[in-house]
Amino acid sequence: MTEGSSQRTDNRIVLATRNAHKVEELRDILADVLAQTGRELVAVTDFPDVEDVVESGVTFAANATLKAEAVSAATGLPALADDSGLAVDVLGGSPGVFSARWSGVGGADKDRANNELLLAQLGDVPDEHRAAGFVCAAALSVRGQETIVREGRVRGVLGHELRGTNGFGYDPLLVMPDGRTLAEHSAEEKHAISHRGEAFRALAQDIVSALG
Template identity: 70%
Template sequence: MTAGQARVVLATRNAGKVVELRDILAPVLAEVDRELVGVTEFAGVADVVESGVTFVENATLKAVAVARATGLPALADDSGLAVDVLGGAPGVFSARWAGRHGDDRANLDLLLAQVADVPDEHRGAAFVCAAVLALPDGRTAAREGRFPGSLTREPRGSNGFGYDPILLVDGDTRTAAELSPGEKNAVSHRGRAFRALADDVRALLGP
């Protein structure tokens, strides 16, 4: 970060996500001369209740709240797994599908049990991510990215998290959890959503 360089706040306390998004957004952040920092850099910013019923609503709630609290542009995302035969569920409830927030194995086991009788040709699914930029003056921009695939019958791979071990990547023989971090960033729902948001970042934060 150069002296006097302006900041953009990523509405997360996950240091790994900050590093990931710095990498994904590096070209556009350089163009607008901004440094991406996590919300942990700011004392007293409260966690935001994700009460929306869509990914865009939840991401917008987080980005708007952090922009207001810090007085700086803020980025946020919300994501989850959408299964075709479940009408897009677990969706925004992905992290707590089994009833306990963040219990990845319980979520996986429940989902696989729910679709156990579904034939392979109907096991389509996709990771979906909504990425939002919010400015302190209330302006917002939102974009969505999808990472399509189909559900395996058993978890495979150890590189990912969440539902990564059961999403077989379209056009590949591997699950998302069998991809390297670089491979996943290149095609992931989060990578696609934030790269789609790059034009909005240029338009709203550029000179």
């Protein structure tokens, strides 16, 4: 089979992440779009020869674009990517694009270390100054087409302890107006209000237009 015919018959969209939690979330968020376009969302881990992309951008949009375009070029398939993070008002918008590596710890202990460091940094900050929010930029890259980026946001305040298990990253710290952290929401509730849900819902029509 030629390369061109393989691309025409391959119905996969590659999500430029190695984070299994994110793959699960995006399959849920994009379920209707995937059904409508007859596409299957797979992780970049299905392509062991694709190298990690250096997130050298200074904005969420720039990093999402870098990842989507690199994975699309490497696989020859449409690619989705996102870059997201926590912006804390009193920290001038940090951790921002450095959210995932805020503590400098990697591996399985990364989330715990990041949250513990942030709690320590905000230890003496009163509730009225603990406003924060998640930001997500979602990018779609299709060969021969211009990359499209959409953004989503969700706002809350940072709690004083981790609460909830239905989430990852800083989800157990960001308290929503209903008093629950994002990690205390069900998956369906979280997708309805989250930054990632908003960004990819905004990108949904672009996916249909490009791949439907």
